[in-house]
Amino acid sequence: MSALNGVGSRTVLITGAGKGLGRALALELAKKGHTVIGCARTQDRLNSLQSELSDPNSPSDKHLFLSADVRSNGSVEELARVVMEKKGVPDIIEGFLSPNDLQVLEKTRSKSVARDLKTNIKVVPVNNAGTINRNNRIWEVPEEEFDTVIDTNVKGIANMLRHFIPLMLVRKQGIIVNMSSGWGRSGAALVAPYCASKWAVEGLTRSVAKELPDGMAIIALNPGVINTDMLASCFGNSASGYQAPEAWALKAATMILNLTAADNGASLTV
Template identity: 70%
Template sequence: MTTASFSRSNGAAKTVMVTGVSKGLGRALALELSKRGHTVIGCSRSQEKLNSLQSELAAPDRHLLLNVDVRSNSSVEELARLVMEKKVVPDIIVNSAGTINKNNRIWEVPAEEFDTVIDTNVKGVANVMRHFIPLMIPKRQGIIVNMSSGWGRSGAALVAPYCASKWAVEGLSRAVAKEMPDGFAVVALSPGVINTEMLQSCFGSSASVYQTPEAWSLKAATMILNLTAADNGASLTV
């Protein structure tokens, strides 16, 4: 687990924690937030990709990137401990870590693959909220964004495990929103259709006709930074 030297931002800058920060939407969002002067706490299972991202972030020493597996409750608990130790409790959390099953009918999806999708997409979100909401409550305000999907509001053949996980994220987000004190918002955010590795696994080469994570992050960063307690319980789309 590697840490960077760390300093707080001043003024209107926020501290934003992004899971799954080493690739796809999480990586693009972290880069965009850093360009706008915000501090990023990022986590991923790939130390090599974290090292690469660290060098690309604006003002690299401002950010904290850690090797964490959100599927592991103890790993997330250790992340929370380090964040508390450095006194950098996030203002915003974006639960972006996610995975998808290979295209298959449900009876052809290996049990281990189904478990990986649920453990990452659902338990990962729950683990983060379990350990970070108690840290955020004393601040009396905070935003939690749980990445959902259009397939968390509909269904699609061959990706039933993924659909199930994102429907769970929608329900989990709405339920936890009702548990939060005033000043907080928990929202489910569908990014739309983006040309990521996950989309490529479903759509193949046709994924290239959709927007890039970098283009998406321009709009997504603005939306996420402008969320308020009034958005609590909402299911949004960028």
């Protein structure tokens, strides 16, 4: 299978596209002439992104933005149905952290929370929506908080794969990018739930890679540490010392569009 950017314009589905890395990647890909399908749980952020990408000279919008919660199997099933109906099977699926995931944890935490951005799925299904637990030893992490991390970071990806891989199998081509993390390849104190979820993403990716037919690929992608609102909530003012989402997206878009079936099962870093 040739590199995706070697065959013209592509349709890219990005989950968690309302803010941060997801939004930055959507803007960069649209700038390069690709069609973006974005989803997130915050409709007003999607409306803002759609407005920014709208072409006044075009009779109809090229891009599509839909509200969806990757933690819900039913929500992802409906997302797949609408995407197929309006755009057909996307060439690339990319997942990013939804801004609302932060609000879920704000209800249960009483002190600052460490967070790490993750970008998840790539090539046709890319799963990236994710969240992190507050800084706490595992025995001090509330059950609700642990469940939120697993439901978003692991089950969210599984839901996307469940409903989009069958659509891709018809053509036996496409690349899925699952947003991982450096903490999915190492351990760290106080964020055990998050580390566990990202190790799960790595294992899930390598296992699914063995189930896909020739011509398809699934990749675990570590975006590194990027200066976003989420990083600032964890690192404080020191977050400004890291690269901006726009700079990351410039590099990430090139890497993603150049992935091929030969990359199946790889763990990569932007």
